[in-house]
Amino acid sequence: MKTFFSVNDAGDIQTLVDTALMYKQHPLLHKAGGKDKRLGLLFLNPSLRTRISTQIAAANLGMDAIVFNVDKDGWRLEFEDDVVMNGTTVEHIKDAAPVLGQYFDILAVRSFPGLLSKQDDYSEQIIHQFAKHSGIPVLSLESATRHPLQSLADIVTMEEVLRAGTVKHRPKVVLTWAPHVKPLPQCVANSFAEWVIAWQHADFVIAHPEGMELDPKFTKGATIEYNQDKAIADADFIYVKNWSSVEPYGKLLEAKHDWMLTPERLSVTRNAGIMHCLPVRRNVELSGALLDSANSLVTRQAGNRVWSAQSVLAKMLGL
Amino acid sequence: MKTFFSVNDAGDIQTLVDTALMYKQHPLLHKAGGKDKRLGLLFLNPSLRTRISTQIAAANLGMDAIVFNVDKDGWRLEFEDDVVMNGTTVEHIKDAAPVLGQYFDILAVRSFPGLLSKQDDYSEQIIHQFAKHSGIPVLSLESATRHPLQSLADIVTMEEVLRAGTVKHRPKVVLTWAPHVKPLPQCVANSFAEWVIAWQHADFVIAHPEGMELDPKFTKGATIEYNQDKAIADADFIYVKNWSSVEPYGKLLEAKHDWMLTPERLSVTRNAGIMHCLPVRRNVELSGALLDSANSLVTRQAGNRVWSAQSVLAKMLGL
Amino acid sequence: MKTFFSVNDAGDIQTLVDTALMYKQHPLLHKAGGKDKRLGLLFLNPSLRTRISTQIAAANLGMDAIVFNVDKDGWRLEFEDDVVMNGTTVEHIKDAAPVLGQYFDILAVRSFPGLLSKQDDYSEQIIHQFAKHSGIPVLSLESATRHPLQSLADIVTMEEVLRAGTVKHRPKVVLTWAPHVKPLPQCVANSFAEWVIAWQHADFVIAHPEGMELDPKFTKGATIEYNQDKAIADADFIYVKNWSSVEPYGKLLEAKHDWMLTPERLSVTRNAGIMHCLPVRRNVELSGALLDSANSLVTRQAGNRVWSAQSVLAKMLGL
Structure with missing residues (x-):
């Protein structure tokens, strides 16, 4: 596995999920597997859960992890070719990435979208150029349009519930838009959609107000529903997430407070x-x-970030 | 030991002190004791000595320590129940703390007082809510009203001097207020007072200008003195520290430059x-x-921070 | 080796270079050599390559490295004696450094010049006072006037090329000034000059516009040339670097865009x-x-930072 940016890099999803749950039982099984291997964790945007869970996953595999937080303002990278760098960018990706390739065995990168230009964000040039110019395997810790380690942890969490046996039928999974106070990336929603669809183990519905459609390249195969009550009827899992509008790009539209789920709505x-x-x-x-409430799986999802990261790192290491 | 917030959590102080001094002689005695145990160090306020000494203490016990600096502005936590989070707080302690409980075996938290409301600060809600919602042992790296690892290191330092044998009598310890240019927390003074009183191995006097009284819950059993010269007469140890006024809360009152100690004053x-x-x-x-001068113990105190943290971590690990 | 600030601390340069290239072949040869030794990495200014390469070097020697980024504004140190600290400085070097000496076996410090006063910067008081007051070996990660780990990596890189055997004669090395958009320190240029001169294995020319002379204490023994084309004639290595003027101090003078090298200029x-x-x-x-182009050695230089740091740390550890 040379890159882990999207579900397309995941290979067999079920194997990744099974490995994650195996590590949850046996965290240190491959403690020797990553010995003397070095993981670089480059944060162009801040992180809490992602950073800690990936550091723990690396430690469980015996890897050395080195974190460097580089806010985009402090160390502004240039991505355009042939530009005269007499402005605010201080280093070109073509010079920065190969150096990181000298220092690490695997590079993990977080970089949020700017939410100013769909074309810029959806080209995913930042993470792709790190992969192109570093010469080493590159792992996304959330990029402009996706958050694959989160989505894998989400699938792992559902699989865990299903294995516990309370859901006897093919599960119904709903991704529903929720209100927020500021415009957020579409990453988590895009990624969850493409992973659930590729997983193929659930009926999948996406609910949102009209006008909040996600980019179709992530949702092909899902049922789109504008009525939230209808969407969540008979649901086994409901993924709640705000995202900003894709068209026009990156906007916070109407508040839609009635889209906030409550215990009563679960009836x-x-x-x-x-x-x-x-x-x-x-x-x-x-x-x-x-x-x-007992219905909440959010802490468990966050805990499962460790095992999903460990599963992906193990695959990258060839374990 | 599920929490280490104050002297009340310390159990037998002398045992903690003896263990600290034992680790000073044999830093790596329990290098295997914390193997595969993970310490999270959450800094809601900056730290230098506390962070480094606690990291070293953890390493000496073989623990993995993961540091995360989260300034209060960057990741503003909500502590009120049932609030509609449409303002500046981005995550509720009830959601954040359980996740940290998934990632770590012990959580250490630093959070300074706001010095705006005595009631808010003296309720110590931040550290208490981390303990309540994380589900794992929680260690204070300085909270709104106390700095227990510092106080333990202070006792360790006095014990070390006493063991060297130059003081043959029951020692006299004085905590004296000192001038400063800005209002500071009362933490170090509160904590030192309650530890020395609980330690019971010294006569204890607190000296400060009238109006700079500490909260009585920390000073019960101490002699309060407004005349600094009288207070320090025959003293064996003098702890010098500024604090802001408790009533009115958090104010820098008069300068009182004559409260600054000099070598002549030690006569x-x-x-x-x-x-x-x-x-x-x-x-x-x-x-x-x-x-x-040779009278200064400040570097030794800072060095002893390692051994006091190691003593507390060892007790939390059950070593 | 108690300090590593300049080429004068290096001892026999060729031995350091040979050791670096040996570690490049056998990174983990001395993994046990630094066991239970602790390196403090104090950044008063930001760092990317220097931090990561030094952390890796320390890890290769089995050392524990603890990083602390302390920007000068957040934790402003006082360096003047006998000052009344009622202003913006919060801690005196005489109090801070001895504490670091308690925590670490080796201290590494980065501190850039202010570029406001040549006398202040060229006195190198920050790094010297850390050495004086910490009581432990101190290593420069770039100081006000020098960047010795960079220069050692530069020599290592040239040595590597020379060993590959394509250059059969005594090499000609040129350090050339280059244009920039803001005034930069003279550190890299000063340091490269003194290292190449002390290395004695090359003819050495320094090219720059008139008025951009470096301080003569770094350049004694080099040929100074104002005509860039003449300077680079028959060159085997060209080190390209901007620096601000030394006299007047720290200024960005004329743009001199024609001093930018291109492939054509290499003919x-x-x-x-x-x-x-x-x-x-x-x-x-x-x-x-x-x-x-294939002429570029910049990625290799950055990679060699690991081995140069490892060579110096090993010497400090007495390996």
């Missing part, structure tokens, strides 16, 4: 598990009562 | 050891000449 | 290897085409 579901990638704004995106 | 003492937690403003809080 | 050289310490502004300091 039409099959006692659905409630999922969210965190951080979550209580009583804006999701009611506090629901987050405090 | 009334029993060649007292001079203590300070650092950083210290020379010639404001304490004369440079005194800091450069 | 007068002996197919010279092009060197730069990175980061480089493409098409300002150096043409992108040259950086993308």
